[in-house]
Amino acid sequence: MIYRTDYHIHSTFSDGRSAPEEYVEAALKAGLNEIGFSEHLTLFLEPQSWNMNPERVHEYINYIEGLKKNFPQIKIRKGLEVDYFPGKEKETGDFLKGLPLDYVIGSVHYQGDVTVDLGPEFYEGQNVDDLYKTYFDTVINAVESGLFDIIGHPDLIRIYGYKPKLSPEKLYRRLAEAMYRNNTAFEVNTNGRNRVLGDFYPDRKFLNIFLKEKVPVCVNSDAHMPRRVAQYFDEAYDLLRFTGFTEMAAFEKRERRMLPF
Numbered sequence: 001m002i003y004r005t006d007y008h009i010h011s012t013f014s015d016g017r018s019a020p021e022e023y024v025e026a027a028l029k030a031g032l033n034e035i036g037f038s039e040h041l042t043l044f045l046e047p048q049s050w051n052m053n054p055e056r057v058h059e060y061i062n063y064i065e066g067l068k069k070n071f072p073q074i075k076i077r078k079g080l081e082v083d084y085f086p087g088k089e090k091e092t093g094d095f096l097k098g099l100p101l102d103y104v105i106g107s108v109h110y111q112g113d114v115t116v117d118l119g120p121e122f123y124e125g126q127n128v129d130d131l132y133k134t135y136f137d138t139v140i141n142a143v144e145s146g147l148f149d150i151i152g153h154p155d156l157i158r159i160y161g162y163k164p165k166l167s168p169e170k171l172y173r174r175l176a177e178a179m180y181r182n183n184t185a186f187e188v189n190t191n192g193r194n195r196v197l198g199d200f201y202p203d204r205k206f207l208n209i210f211l212k213e214k215v216p217v218c219v220n221s222d223a224h225m226p227r228r229v230a231q232y233f234d235e236a237y238d239l240l241r242f243t244g245f246t247e248m249a250a251f252e253k254r255e256r257r258m259l260p261f
Helices: 020-029 054-070 089-096 128-144 169-181 190-194 204-212 233-243
Strands: 034-041 075-083 103-107 185-189 217-220 247-252 255-260
Touching: 020 034, 020 054, 034 054, 034 103, 054 075, 075 089, 075 247, 103 128, 128 169, 169 204, 185 190, 185 233, 190 233, 204 233, 217 233, 217 247
Parallel strands: 034 075, 075 103, 185 217
Antiparallel strands: 247 255
16 A cells, blocks of 8 residues: 655645645545645745745745644645755755754756746757756755755756757766765656656656665655646556655655655
8 A cells, every 4th residue: 555645735825726725635535645735935036926935934834734633634744845046055054944844845947047947938049958967967956955855856857848969867867876875855746747748757767767876756746736636646656666666755844754665
């Protein structure tokens, strides 16, 4: 019996379309054991419509904590999805210090001041090989910062289907090695199935590299609406089993435990 968790959920506290309660109800219908919220948090830039205002963090944490009384039949976890910016490690760590979170997802959306996931125009006319290298370098820096428990959609650069001419295998290998050294988990993010990409993050062709490096894994939906909670999870579990994974990562109070599946 799989212990089912979904830690990558966005509600109206950031760019999700529904209140947190509706996602919890969806999680119960999906048979999840745990649901975790991870609102977008982008520090150091002007607030965007898809981010939670940093001033609301404590309000958000208290709200999610309050849900536990209304839904005692499921474990509800408190997290954040925090954008990583090179050179801002200390400031990010200072902000997160002392927050009563169960986990922090570190994600790379930005290359400079532009996000890689808001439109294909970012890729037009650019050297895709260089974009991949720069993106993976940034994700590896995020891992090595030690700020994060999980790395979200670690190859988001694939979102619009642009492919490098050279094999990216070495990039995935470097990333997996960094995650092993820094005891950081990665997610199989099923939301890529809803994008132009039409598949999970990270690239299923390279999951064996993460297995070989013994990198902990969890399965997350990155749901921005309740109907996508736990979406495609059975397919993701089957893929991980086929690759050779036998354990899933679960989190509480920023401590990880591994559960067989």
